[in-house]
Amino acid sequence: MSHKTTAILLISCPDQKGLVAAIADFLYQHNANILHADQHQDAELGLFLMRVEWDLQGFDLDLVDFNTAFAPIATRFQMQWRLASSGSKPRLAIFVSRYDHCLADLLYRYQAGELNCNIPIIISNHTDTKWLADAYGIPFQHVSIDKNNKADAEATQLAILRHHHIDFIVLARYMQVLSSDFIRHYPSRIINIHHSFLPAFHGAKPYHRAFERGVKLIGATSHYVTETLDDGPIIEQDVARISHRDDLDDLIRRGADLEKIVLSRAVRWHIENRVLLYANKTVVFD
Amino acid sequence: MSHKTTAILLISCPDQKGLVAAIADFLYQHNANILHADQHQDAELGLFLMRVEWDLQGFDLDLVDFNTAFAPIATRFQMQWRLASSGSKPRLAIFVSRYDHCLADLLYRYQAGELNCNIPIIISNHTDTKWLADAYGIPFQHVSIDKNNKADAEATQLAILRHHHIDFIVLARYMQVLSSDFIRHYPSRIINIHHSFLPAFHGAKPYHRAFERGVKLIGATSHYVTETLDDGPIIEQDVARISHRDDLDDLIRRGADLEKIVLSRAVRWHIENRVLLYANKTVVFD
Amino acid sequence: MSHKTTAILLISCPDQKGLVAAIADFLYQHNANILHADQHQDAELGLFLMRVEWDLQGFDLDLVDFNTAFAPIATRFQMQWRLASSGSKPRLAIFVSRYDHCLADLLYRYQAGELNCNIPIIISNHTDTKWLADAYGIPFQHVSIDKNNKADAEATQLAILRHHHIDFIVLARYMQVLSSDFIRHYPSRIINIHHSFLPAFHGAKPYHRAFERGVKLIGATSHYVTETLDDGPIIEQDVARISHRDDLDDLIRRGADLEKIVLSRAVRWHIENRVLLYANKTVVFD
Amino acid sequence: MSHKTTAILLISCPDQKGLVAAIADFLYQHNANILHADQHQDAELGLFLMRVEWDLQGFDLDLVDFNTAFAPIATRFQMQWRLASSGSKPRLAIFVSRYDHCLADLLYRYQAGELNCNIPIIISNHTDTKWLADAYGIPFQHVSIDKNNKADAEATQLAILRHHHIDFIVLARYMQVLSSDFIRHYPSRIINIHHSFLPAFHGAKPYHRAFERGVKLIGATSHYVTETLDDGPIIEQDVARISHRDDLDDLIRRGADLEKIVLSRAVRWHIENRVLLYANKTVVFD
Incomplete structure (x- = not known):
């Protein structure tokens, strides 16, 4: 029932050290106000899954530019990822x-x-x-x-x-x-x-x-x-x-x-x- | 946790009119103080199932004579039945x-x-x-x-x-x-x-x-x-x-x-x- | 979802021997086909509660005459009771x-x-x-x-x-x-x-x-x-x-x-x- | 039932941007292999709570030195925090x-x-x-x-x-x-x-x-x-x-x-x- 417009980033990739630091730092650099962050590691499969949601107010990156800006991190960690916004209803x-x-x-x-x-x-x-x-x-x-x-x-x-x-x-x-x-x-x-x-x-x-x-x-x-x-x-x-x-x-x-x-x-x-x-x-x- | 000694009668038979009346009357005639009575009818299979438990104090029929006394009812309604007592531990x-x-x-x-x-x-x-x-x-x-x-x-x-x-x-x-x-x-x-x-x-x-x-x-x-x-x-x-x-x-x-x-x-x-x-x-x- | 018209009798009275026999016998005498019967005894309060539901088809007593017919039993056992029928919607x-x-x-x-x-x-x-x-x-x-x-x-x-x-x-x-x-x-x-x-x-x-x-x-x-x-x-x-x-x-x-x-x-x-x-x-x- | 020896860091502080990035980066710098990370924000109270658990194998900081090393971050974000280890049983x-x-x-x-x-x-x-x-x-x-x-x-x-x-x-x-x-x-x-x-x-x-x-x-x-x-x-x-x-x-x-x-x-x-x-x-x- 929140009336904020938010962005949601969903990530799935091999579990590696430095992953959370890289993602959190990226969002911090763009002034994201994180509302929810959840992550899960499947130890057996060596898999890392994450959902992070932040308020778009104050976020200094246009969502259309997100792909380009995030690409280096995504590539480095072999991520499968998807960006969604509460503003666009499926x-x-x-x-x-x-x-x-x-x-x-x-x-x-x-x-x-x-x-x-x-x-x-x-x-x-x-x-x-x-x-x-x-x-x-x-x-x-x-x-x-x-x-x-x-x-x-x-x-x-x-x-x-x-x-x-x-x-x-x-x-x-x-x-x-x-x-x-x-x-x-x-x-x-x-x-x-x-x-x-x-x-x-x-x-x-x-x-x-x-x-x-x-x-x-x-x-x-x-x-x-x-x-x-x-x-x-x-x-x-x-x-x-x-x-x-x-x-x-x-x-x-x-x-x-x-x-x-x-x-x-x-x-x-x-x-x-x-x-x-x-x-x-x-x-x-x- | 009740410390009463009780008898339990378990009945399974074709569902028929007069069943409950016959059983209840039999127990009443022998002065049973009924503590719990549950019954179930399976409409599809035409089956009647009953569990009735009574206090043995005041019951005027010795359990060894139950079989003989109950036989006419059991036969009349084609019952499969079993008598147990909380006094004899399995x-x-x-x-x-x-x-x-x-x-x-x-x-x-x-x-x-x-x-x-x-x-x-x-x-x-x-x-x-x-x-x-x-x-x-x-x-x-x-x-x-x-x-x-x-x-x-x-x-x-x-x-x-x-x-x-x-x-x-x-x-x-x-x-x-x-x-x-x-x-x-x-x-x-x-x-x-x-x-x-x-x-x-x-x-x-x-x-x-x-x-x-x-x-x-x-x-x-x-x-x-x-x-x-x-x-x-x-x-x-x-x-x-x-x-x-x-x-x-x-x-x-x-x-x-x-x-x-x-x-x-x-x-x-x-x-x-x-x-x-x-x-x-x-x-x-x- | 049953499409039968049924009668439901609800009884509350002091717990006494012979109660179930009397009720079951009454219903049997009038050819009731009992569909569900539930009873509960509150040992501490000495209270007996019952709900019995039967198919009205074949029942030989008109519901308007039920009161008169049932009165002797109700009086004998000091019952509070109520009759309802699935046919009359509240x-x-x-x-x-x-x-x-x-x-x-x-x-x-x-x-x-x-x-x-x-x-x-x-x-x-x-x-x-x-x-x-x-x-x-x-x-x-x-x-x-x-x-x-x-x-x-x-x-x-x-x-x-x-x-x-x-x-x-x-x-x-x-x-x-x-x-x-x-x-x-x-x-x-x-x-x-x-x-x-x-x-x-x-x-x-x-x-x-x-x-x-x-x-x-x-x-x-x-x-x-x-x-x-x-x-x-x-x-x-x-x-x-x-x-x-x-x-x-x-x-x-x-x-x-x-x-x-x-x-x-x-x-x-x-x-x-x-x-x-x-x-x-x-x-x-x- | 895991037989790894782990460290658990529990943090409570005012919610601020950059928090997760700072903590994740600190752990990454010390080669922590994070096993579980959970966080919660109470929006109303402006509070951030976190539990992060990592494998001590490969972690390059001795736990007795953790306090000194972590102090700058803890001070910067006004954290109340506590470190525990699965190796020391309460x-x-x-x-x-x-x-x-x-x-x-x-x-x-x-x-x-x-x-x-x-x-x-x-x-x-x-x-x-x-x-x-x-x-x-x-x-x-x-x-x-x-x-x-x-x-x-x-x-x-x-x-x-x-x-x-x-x-x-x-x-x-x-x-x-x-x-x-x-x-x-x-x-x-x-x-x-x-x-x-x-x-x-x-x-x-x-x-x-x-x-x-x-x-x-x-x-x-x-x-x-x-x-x-x-x-x-x-x-x-x-x-x-x-x-x-x-x-x-x-x-x-x-x-x-x-x-x-x-x-x-x-x-x-x-x-x-x-x-x-x-x-x-x-x-x-x-």
């Missing part, structure tokens, strides 16, 4: 089918100012959720999908996404499996919510299978979509206790609350550039 | 290997009066935990196991169990897989602790695999041992949140706390006759 | 001020069919949330309140409630303290959400005080409103872990999610006649 | 009364290598727990306390603590209130476990009061002892869900598990120099 497309609880939750949070993004379009293979899009004033586009038109439908979806300059996609209980080709257009930029505690019950009908297996907790998992189903880097998970008093409908109802919370956290962290990826895992600097 | 054998945290926890709780059982013997394929057995004054027997003597070792173990009139077994991080033959001697009477949130990461090295997969919560599961590895009815599960700041050693350390809590709950519930089995699941009347 | 009025997250959550759940009630009116001392009422098609009435018109405003509110035959009220972050006189019109029928883990931080600005005190978890509490502020019987509570990384705005944002979940559970349980009151506490048969 | 005295669950838990963890400290003495106003001290081979001293000898007893305790060169004290359910004078000898170095979710139910008999109030969760809080009872900086808290099925004995039993976990976390974090104090709060760099 553009989000939400995909949804019939279940509308995650969509309703995201739209409420968006309207309440919790999600610092723009949502230019909602895409659905059904029309059931159009009323929600209307209530929140978000354009809604119906792209119907059946066994025979899948490739065409994805082509249509991709065209819509391009038209709206979409930066990332949220699958808010979207019940279609995306093709590898589609996923390659948005690598590490499609967030899914799966209604189980992955890797338990990946694939179809997780609540049914959880009920049958007699687990004592149900879960939900938000992850980036990769070409292997339900196998992408996990951003967030949570669970809720159930008992024999809960039947399958109770699991589905209670799971819906988990899904909303877990997905909305993942989306917010992604928007706020808090998620770093490595080795099919995430580091979340929350 | 006899528990603990199996352990090298990790001693679950053993230490169980022994402390036993000594503190939390577990209403007798523990006549601890059996281990190592001698590392003998000091704990000694500290709590429990007999300890070392039965070494290697690739070539497994059948013999199990025969030795079974002889020890018979000798001590063991009612049920707890595998407190016992790192050997029991044979089907062994398991058939104690059906639904061997409790294991698995160091993951089953069915995720069944089998070997669950913490390593959880770490690799990048999950955001780790878990532990207590279950009855069946012939399929890590697939028996789940009694209890719990999870703990982890983050990128936790390395593999942290997972193992934090998981140990989960394992202790989850296993000790399951053991206590088993001892207090709170666990009913059906359809490879448990109902826990806690 | 009428709920929501009071709200400016914070709209609980209102939005309740309306979404209502629309989704999670809350088996009617909501004929939303009353607010502000107009900020009117758009939400409109989006869900619920009548909205603005009753402004200031220091000088409080009694008049409450009289207006009571008139609106009477006009709509309101059964119970939910204060969805309603920021006005209700007078004792108002509360006496709806005894044990006003549900509030307080944004702390009561009894910690009762009264004003709980998140500010939680932040100052440096607690490691924040909470939310749903309770029935009584004449002593934040002191009524607690229906539900939950907490979320926070850390030094969370500033006051984070506490408020994360607390909002707790408030939604905790309030909606309490409202659902109240609607489903799962909450029994005694000794300024609740028993929730969930 | 000396812990445990105070206990009759309840032994926290003591048993700490001793087990100590023996298992989870707590990187020495425990030269256990002091108790009772003799009930002597068997545990004996089992783990820790000296035990009985200092009896009654209404009339309190000052003398504390003098005796202080003499014992001095004799054993005690660095910090853990009150493992020690049921005596320490005098202000005693506390002043170990400022921010006495850790208590309180059996409630503070600030709820501070003072005596918290489980009884929680039971009476009808809360739905019980808690435990570990905090540094200050002169105001149960009001010191909170290090860790946790809660467990209870229901009407739990009587007072259940609360006490389940609370004991919370107390063990919460206290042991706080003690470990204190030992590992993860806890920083400011404004009657803690920052835990875990």
Whole structure:
């Protein structure tokens, strides 16, 4: 809820001595007022990850010149890095089918100012959720999908996404499996919510299978979509206790609350550039 | 911590009208002072499960005559049933290997009066935990196991169990897989602790695999041992949140706390006759 | 999500032998197909509490005749009792001020069919949330309140409630303290959400005080409103872990999610006649 | 479980530009291999807090010379700072009364290598727990306390603590209130476990009061002892869900598990120099 405009620098590189000193000194030389700095070292992989956020007020380097100014350090330490600013909102497309609880939750949070993004379009293979899009004033586009038109439908979806300059996609209980080709257009930029505690019950009908297996907790998992189903880097998970008093409908109802919370956290962290990826895992600097 | 001597009746039968009336009337006729009564209906399977516990003071039926007196009702409703009394403590054998945290926890709780059982013997394929057995004054027997003597070792173990009139077994991080033959001697009477949130990461090295997969919560599961590895009815599960700041050693350390809590709950519930089995699941009347 | 029409009988009385037998026999005589039965004994107070729910299909007693038929048993055991039916939806009025997250959550759940009630009116001392009422098609009435018109405003509110035959009220972050006189019109029928883990931080600005005190978890509490502020019987509570990384705005944002979940559970349980009151506490048969 | 010898630098100072650059550069100049670095800024108070841990292997500054070398930076930024090394174990005295669950838990963890400290003495106003001290081979001293000898007893305790060169004290359910004078000898170095979710139910008999109030969760809080009872900086808290099925004995039993976990976390974090104090709060760099 800060009203400051900030810059966020995300770095991933081999761990080496002098790294933090070089970065901190660079920012200090340009009069950065650092608000948050988090770092993580993976000892086993010899990897260094960092997120640093500073107030742009007083920072004496124009962001368009950042690349040039930072390049020597980045080269010296073999960094993979990315600069973001809270001033430029990423553009989000939400995909949804019939279940509308995650969509309703995201739209409420968006309207309440919790999600610092723009949502230019909602895409659905059904029309059931159009009323929600209307209530929140978000354009809604119906792209119907059946066994025979899948490739065409994805082509249509991709065209819509391009038209709206979409930066990332949220699958808010979207019940279609995306093709590898589609996923390659948005690598590490499609967030899914799966209604189980992955890797338990990946694939179809997780609540049914959880009920049958007699687990004592149900879960939900938000992850980036990769070409292997339900196998992408996990951003967030949570669970809720159930008992024999809960039947399958109770699991589905209670799971819906988990899904909303877990997905909305993942989306917010992604928007706020808090998620770093490595080795099919995430580091979340929350 | 109640010092009353109580009887516990556990019933499982097809759901029918008049069931509760018949049972409640029977107990009332014999002047039972009911302390707890729990029931569960599985609508899908048409199954009725009940646990009722009453104070034996004032109950006008000797427990040795219960069978005869209750038989007409049991027959009429096709009940599977079992009577237990808090006055007769079940006899528990603990199996352990090298990790001693679950053993230490169980022994402390036993000594503190939390577990209403007798523990006549601890059996281990190592001698590392003998000091704990000694500290709590429990007999300890070392039965070494290697690739070539497994059948013999199990025969030795079974002889020890018979000798001590063991009612049920707890595998407190016992790192050997029991044979089907062994398991058939104690059906639904061997409790294991698995160091993951089953069915995720069944089998070997669950913490390593959880770490690799990048999950955001780790878990532990207590279950009855069946012939399929890590697939028996789940009694209890719990999870703990982890983050990128936790390395593999942290997972193992934090998981140990989960394992202790989850296993000790399951053991206590088993001892207090709170666990009913059906359809490879448990109902826990806690 | 069951589509059966059911009856629910709620009983509170001194604990006595023969109680369950009498009730179960009564229901059996009238051919009730019992779906759920829960009971609780408070040993210290010698109190017996019960909730029993049965399918009305096949039940041979008209609910209008229940009172007469059940009276002998009720008298014999000095019961306080109440009969409800899932077929008659209670009428709920929501009071709200400016914070709209609980209102939005309740309306979404209502629309989704999670809350088996009617909501004929939303009353607010502000107009900020009117758009939400409109989006869900619920009548909205603005009753402004200031220091000088409080009694008049409450009289207006009571008139609106009477006009709509309101059964119970939910204060969805309603920021006005209700007078004792108002509360006496709806005894044990006003549900509030307080944004702390009561009894910690009762009264004003709980998140500010939680932040100052440096607690490691924040909470939310749903309770029935009584004449002593934040002191009524607690229906539900939950907490979320926070850390030094969370500033006051984070506490408020994360607390909002707790408030939604905790309030909606309490409202659902109240609607489903799962909450029994005694000794300024609740028993929730969930 | 790392077997490296590390140095830990803890810093607290007014937030200023150039801080991190100066510290990181200092460590780099001395060839420090940084393992963990965490920092926190309190925007409201303008405060900067940091914990940095590095491998002593390769570090070219002897720790006895650190003070002199670091002084210019410390002075320039008005730092309060402290240097610790994993190589020098702090000396812990445990105070206990009759309840032994926290003591048993700490001793087990100590023996298992989870707590990187020495425990030269256990002091108790009772003799009930002597068997545990004996089992783990820790000296035990009985200092009896009654209404009339309190000052003398504390003098005796202080003499014992001095004799054993005690660095910090853990009150493992020690049921005596320490005098202000005693506390002043170990400022921010006495850790208590309180059996409630503070600030709820501070003072005596918290489980009884929680039971009476009808809360739905019980808690435990570990905090540094200050002169105001149960009001010191909170290090860790946790809660467990209870229901009407739990009587007072259940609360006490389940609370004991919370107390063990919460206290042991706080003690470990204190030992590992993860806890920083400011404004009657803690920052835990875990």
